[in-house]
Amino acid sequence: MRSTPPPASRHPGGRPATPRTRRSLQVSPNGASRLLRCGQGGRCRECGNRIEWYPRGTGPQRRPVRLHPHELPAARVPASCRWHVSSGAAYPAGDGSHWCRLPQAAVCPARDAAPVPGELAGLRRSLAVNTRRMIDAGAFTPPPTPAQGPVPGNGVQACRPARPIVRLLYVHYLAARPVDDIQCVAQTRRRQRCTNHLLSGGALPGTWTLLPATAQSGQLALPAAVMAVYDLAGIPYAEQLRWRAQRCPQHAAVPTAADLAVADWEPFDPLHHHEHVHARLPTRVRRPGPAGQAQTAVRP
Structure with missing residues (x-):
């Protein structure tokens, strides 16, 4: 017994019917990605x-x-x-x-x-x-809610944005996690996600800078004067492509490696992401002062 009845050999008018070949949804074995982009x-x-x-x-x-x-x-x-x-x-x-x-x-x-x-x-x-x-x-660890976390051994608090704004290929993106925690999305030989980060393996880092909080084309202006941005415009073009593909230096050299996750980059929208705009560079630290008051100092 067949779940699908065989197709008719002829149309109702008597014309011969050509059965259509049924094709299932599958990932191309020659494709560089193993992700189904729909759903x-x-x-x-x-x-x-x-x-x-x-x-x-x-x-x-x-x-x-x-x-x-x-x-x-x-x-x-x-x-x-x-x-x-x-x-x-x-x-x-x-x-x-x-x-x-x-x-x-x-x-x-x-x-x-x-x-x-x-x-x-x-x-x-x-x-x-x-x-x-x-x-x-222990199956899920919530992300840190404050944008500032403690620095081990110093007893100070560093401004570490949980979701920083990154300038990549002259476009502002909102990262899903701190810059030094962005993980590679490529698949390893053991069919697991790569545990390396984008800044691992001697990769060229970007620089934190204060850029005018002006809107991009077609967007409204932000109320703040400046915003802290992790700028990658100074590194080579090939490195910026690697960052946008969210691959570590090892897997960037292997273009046939599959992707096991979707890149976390989200186009920065000043209307929806205004809570992630910071007007202070993350290179400054806050030391606890008397009566719980924070004092700002520059990290050496």
């Missing part, structure tokens, strides 16, 4: 819950969008939070059906300041419980 699975960097990445169907940049992996009844989701997937791309609107997709940011339990509609409060609570279970089991 690429992953986990939220803030809460650890599962997400799916889809390219944005509208807009000039088509940057990926994080969506909740399950469909929800459209009646429970406000109209401003409804998304739908069509032909492998995500669109910020409903498609007229009774089901829709939801952006992960709307129900992420790590974003306490974000308002949550009443219909989605239950889903957010269940995601928060799942996050707590993963933390207790």
Whole structure:
């Protein structure tokens, strides 16, 4: 017994029918990447819950969008939070059906300041419980919430942005983690993700600088005068391409190595990422003063 009936040999009019060859979705064995760009699975960097990445169907940049992996009844989701997937791309609107997709940011339990509609409060609570279970089991470590962390052995606090702004190929990007923690996305011979970082192996580093907080083309100006940017415009062009591909120096020399994760670069938007703008360079440190007051000093 066959699950799929054999195709008819002739059309209803008597004309011979040519059966079409069924092809399944698979990754090309000769391709440099092993990622399916449509519905690429992953986990939220803030809460650890599962997400799916889809390219944005509208807009000039088509940057990926994080969506909740399950469909929800459209009646429970406000109209401003409804998304739908069509032909492998995500669109910020409903498609007229009774089901829709939801952006992960709307129900992420790590974003306490974000308002949550009443219909989605239950889903957010269940995601928060799942996050707590993963933390207790050691399967997930939440990122540090403050932008400043302690420096071992000195008893001082250094300004270390958790999500720095990086100037790469003369375009501002928002990194997903501190500069020295950006991990390579290539696959090793053991079919695991490379544990090296972009600054490992004697790679050329960038420089922290204060640039005018002016908007890029088509964006509004920022209220701040300057912002701290990790500038990579001074390194060679090939090194900037390596940074944008998010590969360590070893895997940058092997272009046939596969990718096991999506690059974490996010185009910087001053309207959505204004909380990550810092007007002070991270080369300064703060020493605890009397009565808990912080004193600023320059790191030697």
